[in-house]
Amino acid sequence: MRTVLNCFLLLFLCATGWSQNPALATTVPAQTKPNILFILTDDQGIGDLTLHGNDSIRTPHTDALLQRSARFERFYVSPVCAPTRASFLSGMYHPRTGAIFVTRRRETMDDGITTLAEYLRDAGYRTGLFGKWHNGATFPYHPGGQGFEEFLGFTLGHFNDYFRGELRNERDEAVPFRGDLTQVLTDSALHFMQSSPEPFFCMLAYQAPHTPVQVADTYWDRAKARGLTDYNTGIYAMVESIDTRIGELLEQLRKAGKIDNTLIVFSTDNGPNGDRYRMGLKGTKGQVDEGGVRVPFGLRIPGHLANGQVIATPAAHIDLLPTLLDAIGELVPPGLDGQSLLPLLRGDTIPRRYIYAFGQGDEFTGYPGSMRDRHYLYVTSDSGRHELYDLQRDPGQQRDIYGTSPVGDAMAREYRRIAATVGRPDLVAPPIDLTAAPDTVRLLAHEGEPVGRTHFQDTYGWANDFFVDVGIDGAYWPVTESVGGEYEIVVRYHLDAPAPQAITVTTDAGTKLQAALPPALTRQLPVADRVPRKEVYPRAWARAAIGTLRVPAGATRLSIATPAQAGEETGLWIKELQLRPTAR
Known part of the structure; x- marks a missing residue:
């Protein structure tokens, strides 16, 4: 009788492509499990959909996807992007992961946490991330070290230009691009899904509609005709550009015969990045009120009866990992904050609980x-x-x-x-591990700390920022080296000075590299911004190889400074240091 029952269940799974029973995880061949596509947009609020009553925006494809999904009308995330992503990927409230803020390494998720990508990889899935990561810029925190076998995107809080620049791959190597970033990410995700052996897990994490406000004329002109402010015109146009690409993506998956065996998740990462329509809710991005943390969310499971239903029970980002593992027949690990939402999709209930949202900052206090x-x-x-x-x-x-x-x-x-x-x-804010990277380690300015008169270009040191007026006080990065090694050091910089500038790169252990940077009056790159940006502007940074430095084993500070500083400004700006190991 048991053999007959198992045969029946196996035939059922082959027909439907997925399992709700964790006990079957060891008996179900990998090819019977559904593919998973997780679409996540950045700074799109709950009101940024036609479906939610906004008559100033047009989102037919996203609306249709949500209407064909089990749609949660009360779904909650964190107030800002990096914490939300850490919770989606870990099944835990973000303070438990170390990702409590959005910059200065305080967005880094602990590498000891098993991520959704790692669980799925171990379950036989090919894993890929396309777009924004924002949970650690260096290994082992990089997506290539956190379970994603393929990556094309950026590790920072935002990308500085939607139409050109350098993305990174799973080895943190530069991948230059020109075009429309939203289209590039869509095409890359589609190629991954079409070329990967099934099952696959594809996380498509768009930057839009995060600022800077940049969007193609087609979308801008269409939205501008509605009489909106320039800012909201740009934001809505960026949302509509995503909507078009979602429609194209799903149509191509249908033509490839993959849509019927693909579980699709759609969500956004926090409330709107501005004061605009949000269904009457109080709060925007960065705030713990409903408008800052309640977002659109839909879960479409192939052939499931819950598709098309609206579910009123509150749920949250912490529930995604256990829900997906449950849906593919994998055991849900203990110790998570989240729980599987599959009972709600079957018309059952889940235990009563509270759902929390915690404010962000340099340190976690729990308030607001x-x-x-x-x-x-x-x-x-x-x-x-x-x-x-x-x-x-x-x-x-x-x-x-x-x-x-x-x-x-x-x-x-x-x-x-x-x-x-x-x-x-x-x-929180772990040191940068120099030995975990496959090759070169980039010490980005906003992952370091300015000292004395040295400061960031912007007030705080957000993504893409740089050190200004680097003098005798200088700046430093906390680093760690497991055994000690020598590194060739390259500086990316700007120097407005008539003569070369002497600099020193040192460690706390006393090892030192002295060099001279030639003058380099760099230029700010032109951008296609629709409104003045809040972020720093991209530059054509100079690049100089300055020599080799021995970094001792253990934790230390790697500092850069000038030996003397005359006057109020040195004219030296530092964008990043690149460390390539030469001997270890």
């Missing part, structure tokens, strides 16, 4: 933060303010009932208890 269940939303600030809202009656958070409801104090106590357990300060 928020928590919600099916009925109430609790919000707390870093100044100790408490708010409570009845989301069933007041989804727009217009009436604070904290002082009049006994629910508020109970939720506040529970929030304090959970916030005290999720922080992992030991994982």
